[in-house]
Amino acid sequence: EPEVTQTPSHQVTQMGQEVILRCVPISNHLYFYWYRQILGQKVEFLVSFYNNEISEKSEIFDDQFSVERPDGSNFTLKIRSTKLEDSAMYFCASSRDQTYGYTFGSGTRLTVV
Amino acid sequence: GESVGLHLPTLSVQEGDNSIINCAYSNSASDYFIWYKQESGKGPQFIIDIRSNMDKRQGQRVTVLLNKTVKHLSLQIAATQPGDSAVYFCAEGFGGGADGLTFGKGTHLIIQP
Numbered sequence: 001e002p003e004v005t006q007t008p009s010h011q012v013t014q015m016g017q018e019v020i021l022r023c024v025p026i027s028n029h030l031y032f033y034w035y036r037q038i039l040g041q042k043v044e045f046l047v048s049f050y051n052n053e054i055s056e057k058s059e060i061f062d063d064q065f066s067v068e069r070p071d072g073s074n075f076t077l078k079i080r081s082t083k084l085e086d087s088a089m090y091f092c093a094s095s096r097d098q099t100y101g102y103t104f105g106s107g108t109r110l111t112v113v
Numbered sequence: 114g115e116s117v118g119l120h121l122p123t124l125s126v127q128e129g130d131n132s133i134i135n136c137a138y139s140n141s142a143s144d145y146f147i148w149y150k151q152e153s154g155k156g157p158q159f160i161i162d163i164r165s166n167m168d169k170r171q172g173q174r175v176t177v178l179l180n181k182t183v184k185h186l187s188l189q190i191a192a193t194q195p196g197d198s199a200v201y202f203c204a205e206g207f208g209g210g211a212d213g214l215t216f217g218k219g220t221h222l223i224i225q226p
Contacts, residue, residue, distance in 0.1 A: 004156075033213065043157060043202060045213030056212050091156045100145050100206045100214060104156030 002026040004105035006092050012111045013082055021077045021108045023092030032075045033093040033102060034067065036060070043091065049075065050098070082112045125223040132193050134220045136186045136203035143205035147214065148177060148188045150199045157202060160188070190222075198224045 005024040013019050025032050034046040048055040049067055066078045075094075079086055089109050095102035126132045138146065144165040149157035163170045163177045163186075170177050176189040186203050200221045204214040 035213075042218050043204075043214075043216040045215070048213055058213060093156075100147055100162065100204075101159065104158070106154070106156050 002103070004092055004094055004103050006090075006105035006108050008108060009106070010109045010111070012113060015084055015112055016081050019079050019082055019110060021079075021090050021092075021110065023075045023077075023094075023105055024073050025075055025092065025094030026096075026103060027073070029094035029096050029103075031055075031095045031098060031102070032067075032069070033095075034077045035091045035093065035104075036088040037091065037107075038088045046077070046090075079110075082110075084112050086110060087112045122218065123221045123223065125225055126193055128195060128224050128226055129192055132190045132197075132222060134188045134190075134201050134203075134222065136188075136217050136220075138184050138186055138203065138205045138215075138217070140205055140207060140215065141181075141184060143207045143215075145206040146177070146179060146186050147204045147206070148175075148186075149202045149204060149216075150197075151202060151219070152199045160201075193222075193224050195224050195226070198222060 004026060007022045032049040035043050036046055037043045045058050046061045047057040047067055064080045068076050087110055089107040091107045092105045093102040147162040148160040150160050151157045161172045161175050161177045163179050168179050174191045178187045190197055200219045202219045203217045206214045
């Protein structure tokens with residue numbers, strides 16, 4: 001069964017540093033998403049992406065965040081200057097069409113120290 | 114056993130029993146609802162969905178019930194198995210996938226032998 005692949009599985013970074021979280025969506029999917037989950041809390045929507053541009057973003061997705069699809073297979077989330085409160089699991093997801101039936105990856109655990 | 118997902122975060126049931134996980138959603142305009150299962154260290158996994166023009170939908174061993182009058186969603190799992198142990202999240206959406214899902218806090222389902 002096709003999977004959404006995320007790397008790395010765990011990243012530790014110092015406060016103020018830039019991090020890039022990587023995702024390989026399912027190959028024939030066209031819609032891409034990032035969600036995050038702070039430990040013990042809800043899964044929260046960050047951003048959706050289609051046709052090489054952001055479709056929607058939440059209040060969490062401020063100027064410190066950016067997304068990119070640098071090639072035909074990768075989808076990245078960049079945090080420019082990490083803060084302690086950015087520590088969370090970050091999940092990538094993708095879908096073939098504009099429905100909610102998308103597939104999540106296993107996540108990247110980001111720890112900001 | 115029965116729980117309210119937002120107020121009783123843990124539900125313990127005997128293997129083989131039926132379980133009911135409840136969720137109160139917030140947006141009366143939401144037109145799509147999903148139940149996800151999240152096992153430790155993994156991303157949310159789609160279980161079953163339902164659109165707002167329906168009040169019941171059945172899958173394999175699972176049934177979702179939607180009561181729009183009181184904004185209530187439930188997930189029934191028949192004949193629970195050890196592999197059903199996980200955190201279960203309800204999520205609501207409106208207007209198509211690009212807008213992102215709003216997740217509930219989750220209920221931890223524990224299956225006792």
